[in-house]
Amino acid sequence: MLKEDFSPPNLDLDRNFAFQMASIIFRLEQDLRDSSLRQLDITYMHFRVLQYLLDEDGKKIGEIAKAIVARPPVLSRVIDQMEQRKLVRRNPDANDSRLTRVYLTQEGRDKYAQAWPAAHKIIHYALEALTPEEQESFSECLRKIGDHVCR
Template sequence: MILKDYNLTAPQFTALQILINSGGMTISELSQEMDLACSTITDLIDRMEKSELVKRTRDDKDKRVVRVTTLEKGTEVLNKVMERRVQFLDNKLEDLSIEEKENLMNALEKLYKNMSEEYN
């Protein structure tokens, strides 16, 4: 629901996160990071470019290379979505006691650690 409020699909949201965290990358790099075909990423970036979320620019060192970076609007949209997600989660957690919140946090940290070890 939150993504729809900002006319954003889940893959676009993921791409924005990756691009912001990396400072930009090529279609090929983004394709590998998202585990999607280059043609799928190209279509995704085309739509995001039309929405003024990202832009393509030629690499300064190698003009054959095209990099995708996030525009200000893309960063703003991502920040707004993240704020709404935090508010949503805060609302869902408000009935939990401090102990329950700590137990949940510990369990999630353990899950994250276990999942991270699997991928590294």
């Protein structure tokens, strides 16, 4: 069998949106972790779960996993940690006892409220590079891409 020479296409990183998006997200995550999450003793994953539940409390682990793009077994362990820290609680579903739903506790709401100012500042700083019109267009483009790849 002949060994085929494989060389990836020459992608200019400035035009590789996936690389750019990953770099931006990683930088924002680092900044948030360094500015407040460490002091609050929560991880970036905890922050994302808190943020999602703040908007839509009482979700199943699978729903949370899909929304924040995490594997359910990994998220289940994260929820265990969060429960130990009294950030969330699990309750059986009122209509189906086989299902469990995750709810924010007051401690979870408080931790999120403490982390949010730093997160808001970081997001605001990142978006300063765009005009208000570009920010709106950027937001619309992200929604379209998200709808397409996260369905």
